[in-house]
Amino acid sequence: xxxxxxxxxxxxxxxxxxxxxxxxxxxxxxxxxxxxxxxxxxxxxxxxxxxxxxxxxxxxxxxxxxxxxxxxxxxxxxxxxxxxxxxxxxxxxxxxxxxxxxxxxxxxxxxxxxx
Amino acid sequence: xxxxxxxxxxxxxxxxxxxxxxxxxxxxxxxxxxxxxxxxxxxxxxxxxxxxxxxxxxxxxxxxxxxxxxxxxxxxxxxxxxxxxxxxxxxxxxxxxxxxxxxxxxxxxxxxxxx
Numbered sequence: 001x002x003x004x005x006x007x008x009x010x011x012x013x014x015x016x017x018x019x020x021x022x023x024x025x026x027x028x029x030x031x032x033x034x035x036x037x038x039x040x041x042x043x044x045x046x047x048x049x050x051x052x053x054x055x056x057x058x059x060x061x062x063x064x065x066x067x068x069x070x071x072x073x074x075x076x077x078x079x080x081x082x083x084x085x086x087x088x089x090x091x092x093x094x095x096x097x098x099x100x101x102x103x104x105x106x107x108x109x110x111x112x113x114x115x
Numbered sequence: 116x117x118x119x120x121x122x123x124x125x126x127x128x129x130x131x132x133x134x135x136x137x138x139x140x141x142x143x144x145x146x147x148x149x150x151x152x153x154x155x156x157x158x159x160x161x162x163x164x165x166x167x168x169x170x171x172x173x174x175x176x177x178x179x180x181x182x183x184x185x186x187x188x189x190x191x192x193x194x195x196x197x198x199x200x201x202x203x204x205x206x207x208x209x210x211x212x213x214x215x216x217x218x219x220x221x222x223x224x225x226x227x228x229x230x
């Protein structure tokens with residue numbers, strides 16, 4: 001990966017592992033949710049658990065909670081497993097309506113300003 | 116697709132067809148290039164030509180040149196094939212450095228302000 005570049009392909013983000021600062025794997029990025037009008041990434045959807053994509057839990061994370069770590073070749077978020085477990089989530093077959101209210105709750109939980 | 120929602124999954128964008136206003140297919144979205152820091156989609160990469168993903172030409176398009184058309188179930192851009200042919204492009208095995216200079220040239224070509 002060319003770390004000098006200021007952009008990254010969505011195809012490289014999808015599937016990338018997510019770790020906590022202690023190096024424990026929390027999950028992996030399943031997809032990105034993008035604001036249709038502005039083109040801003042609203043959430044990186046991390047998935048965790050399940051088997052072959054079935055029954056996984058999905059955690060919408062504000063983009064800027066993810067920091068890419070070159071050594072781990074994955075994203076690091078400053079969350080332990082317990083914080084994450086209590087965070088907003090849904091199962092892979094029951095995606096929420098991504099309303100602004102929902103977004104504010106997600107951003108609030110992670111202490112990120114909703115703009 | 117839930118058109119009431121203000122967000123769309125990157126997995127739904129990838130592979131979506133792109134048409135001109137006359138309904139001619141120009142290509143399809145191969146991936147999105149995202150600013151690593153801000154999470155802003157800088158380009159939707161449209162691919163065109165080639166065979167089974169080899170030898171395709173790729174056209175970086177500013178996100179807001181794409182308007183989703185519910186009837187065509189694809190994006191419409193206000194370009195004819197000739198405008199597109201002369202636009203910034205690269206072959207699938209020679210991706211450019213996505214510098215700001217490159218970005219400004221792309222945005223200039225499509226008349227979109229670079230911010």
